Amino acid sequence: xxATVDARxxxxxxxxxxxxxxxxxxxEHEIIVLVDTETSKENVLRAASSHGWSEKEVIAESDGFxxxxxxxxxxx
Amino acid sequence: MKNNFLASRWGIVAVGAVIGIAxxxxxxxxxxxxxGICVACFERDIAGAVGLHRAEVVQYVRPEIIGFxxxxxxxxxxxxxxxxxxxxxxxxxxxxxxxxxxxxxxFLGCPWRALLxxxxxxxxxxxxxxxxxxxxxxxxxxxxxxxxxxxxxxxAAGAGLLMPLVMAGLLTLVLVYPPIVDQAKSGVLFYSxxxxxxxxxxxxxSLAAGLAIGFIAQRSRFCTMGAFRDLLLFGxxxxxxxxxALLVAAFATNMxxxxxxxxxxxxxxxxxxxxxxxxxMLLAGLAxxxxxxxxGRQLFLAGEGDGxxxxxxxxxxxxxxxxxxxxLASSPAGIGPHGMAAVVVGLAVCLFIGFTLRKSV
Numbered sequence: 001x002x003a004t005v006d007a008r009x010x011x012x013x014x015x016x017x018x019x020x021x022x023x024x025x026x027x028e029h030e031i032i033v034l035v036d037t038e039t040s041k042e043n044v045l046r047a048a049s050s051h052g053w054s055e056k057e058v059i060a061e062s063d064g065f066x067x068x069x070x071x072x073x074x075x076x
Numbered sequence: 077m078k079n080n081f082l083a084s085r086w087g088i089v090a091v092g093a094v095i096g097i098a099x100x101x102x103x104x105x106x107x108x109x110x111x112g113i114c115v116a117c118f119e120r121d122i123a124g125a126v127g128l129h130r131a132e133v134v135q136y137v138r139p140e141i142i143g144f145x146x147x148x149x150x151x152x153x154x155x156x157x158x159x160x161x162x163x164x165x166x167x168x169x170x171x172x173x174x175x176x177x178x179x180x181x182x183f184l185g186c187p188w189r190a191l192l193x194x195x196x197x198x199x200x201x202x203x204x205x206x207x208x209x210x211x212x213x214x215x216x217x218x219x220x221x222x223x224x225x226x227x228x229x230x231x232a233a234g235a236g237l238l239m240p241l242v243m244a245g246l247l248t249l250v251l252v253y254p255p256i257v258d259q260a261k262s263g264v265l266f267y268s269x270x271x272x273x274x275x276x277x278x279x280x281x282s283l284a285a286g287l288a289i290g291f292i293a294q295r296s297r298f299c300t301m302g303a304f305r306d307l308l309l310f311g312x313x314x315x316x317x318x319x320x321a322l323l324v325a326a327f328a329t330n331m332x333x334x335x336x337x338x339x340x341x342x343x344x345x346x347x348x349x350x351x352x353x354x355x356x357m358l359l360a361g362l363a364x365x366x367x368x369x370x371x372g373r374q375l376f377l378a379g380e381g382d383g384x385x386x387x388x389x390x391x392x393x394x395x396x397x398x399x400x401x402x403x404l405a406s407s408p409a410g411i412g413p414h415g416m417a418a419v420v421v422g423l424a425v426c427l428f429i430g431f432t433l434r435k436s437v
Contacts, residue, residue: 009227011164011368011384012302013219013309020310036230038157039297042083046314063230 002030007040008064015040016047019069023051029071030056036064045069080155082295085317091296092318096325098285099192102140104333105277109344110196112326113140113289114189115371116180116360117345119389120396120405121273122246125265128393129400132260133271137250139279141375142243143286148294148379149240150287155295160236162383165225168429169367169384173391174398175422176363176371181396181405182356182415183207184346186371187300187364190357191319193346195326197338203350207357212304214358215365218430219309223366226435228384236381239389250279272345294380299373301364345408352411352419359422366429 003026007015015035022031031053033044041064045055048069056068081087099112111117117134124135152158180186183204185193190208193201253263260269268274276282292298296318303315330336340348347353364370367388369377374392377385399405404418412418 009161009164009229010224011228011382012299013305013368014224016310017219036161037159038080038155042080042297047310047312050310050312 002032002068003028004032004034006034007044008034008036010040012039012043016043019044019047020051023048023053023071031069033067033069034064035067041065041067080295082292083297085314088296088298088315088318089321091292091298092321093325094292095188095289095298096192096195096322096327097329098289099188100195100326100329100333100335102277102282102285103335105281106275107277107282108272108275110193110198111185111189111272111345112192114185114192115141115144115375116177116186116392116396117184117189117272119371119392120177120181120399123393123396124273124400125267127266128397130266131400131405132273133268134273134400135266135268136273136276137246137265138276139247139250139283140286140289142247143283143288144290144293144372144375145240145243145379146247147287147290148376149290151291151294152380157294158236158381160231160233160381160383161228162231162235164228164384165433166384166387168225168433169388170391170394171425172363172367172429173374173388174395175425176360176367176388177392177395178399178404178418178422179356179359179361179363180371181399182411182419183353183360184356184406186360188322188370188372191300191323192326193343195323195336196330196343197336198343198346199338199340200343200346200348200350200353203353204357207354208361209304210354211358211361211363212301212365213308214362215430216305216309218366222434222436223430224435225368225384225433228382231383233381235383238383239378239386247283254279290376290379293372294376297373298376299370301361301370302373305365347406347408347410349410352406352415355419356406356415359419359426362423362426362430366426
């Protein structure tokens with residue numbers, strides 16, 4: 001199971017704020033982030049990688065992108 | 077989809093540098109001093125050109141603004157990013173646009189011009205930039221506390237096309253009613269005969285520069301407000317690279333062109349009131365942060381179909397009319413007769429918006 005953040009329709013910087021929040025609070029190893037613009041996708045991936053999370057996959061959907069990011073392996 | 081160079085670290089630096097160089101060159105070609113590009117001032121000039129205010133020295137349909145929207149529109153179409161969307165608290169964004177413009181005109185410039193003024197040696201700009209960062213910092217406190225304007229919805233393509241169409245309409249007006257020497261009016265458009273509104277680079281060069289900047293800024297997501305916000309909110313310096321590049325490139329180009337003149341007194345289209353330079357941009361910075369973008373970024377978003385950004389742009393144009401009709405705008409002689417009151421009211425309104433808009437998403 002992965003936690004899901006639905007940031008579709010939200011403008012800067014909400015998608016990143018919600019993603020960082022989920023990264024802090026979620027116990028899950030993976031987080032799925034839904035966004036509706038290319039800009040939000042870039043911002044979420046940039047924020048994730050700056051916290052050591054890696055991009056697992058990005059799927060283009062009809063109303064945006066489904067991004068899956070993974071927690072770094074070290075500890076917890 | 078992952079080869080968007082302009083969205084990379086060096087891409088945004090390149091875009092900032094291009095804007096800085098282009099601004100200094102546009103000044104050389106005729107635009108006002110330290111105002112090669114100023115989104116707030118140029119929207120204000122457009123408001124004057126169509127008679128929303130009648131301040132005779134600031135009336136000109138600035139082709140750069142038209143270019144920003146249409147260049148962004150072209151990039152969004154070409155890279156399949158055009159997406160018509162709207163409905164995220166539009167009236168709040170309209171009000172924020174009004175006060176963003178009022179604050180910017182108390183300082184006399186948008187964030188881009190604040191950087192360009194500094195790059196031209198105008199020390200007064202420092203207080204504006206400090207105010208800008210302080211305003212954005214207050215905005216980040218609201219963002220941390222849960223402030224947001226809610227979700228936008230996908231809308232029919234026609235809705236997102238409207239701002240590019242408005243700009244195409246303005247361009248048509250300029251081509252039908254071009255400036256005539258020594259005439260304050262050409263057809264339905266007002267033109268300045270003196271003052272900053274009378275200073276402009278050749279129309280086609282301004283338009284070309286605007287189109288090019290609009291195109292690359294859409295791809296890079298260049299945003300001056302975002303640069304400081306991301307630094308304060310996330311410790312992230314990605315967008316800041318673009319801001320730094322703009323400053324350095326404009327400074328270097330000014331040195332080469334002999335446009336650099338260090339000092340506080342006698343700077344072009346500027347006043348020396350430290351507190352009001354600070355407070356004007358404090359208000360503007362807070363309004364930009366609450367609205368999610370600097371004036372330039374709002375134009376680029378409007379070009380890619382964001383109807384909420386288009387509402388913010390409309391708010392800024394209306395705010396410019398208020399500024400000049402009600403004596404809120406500053407001039408080189410100092411602040412306007414009601415500038416102080418406007419800044420106080422504006423800050424109160426922005427705080428109200430910041431405290432009360434906490435829709436859970």
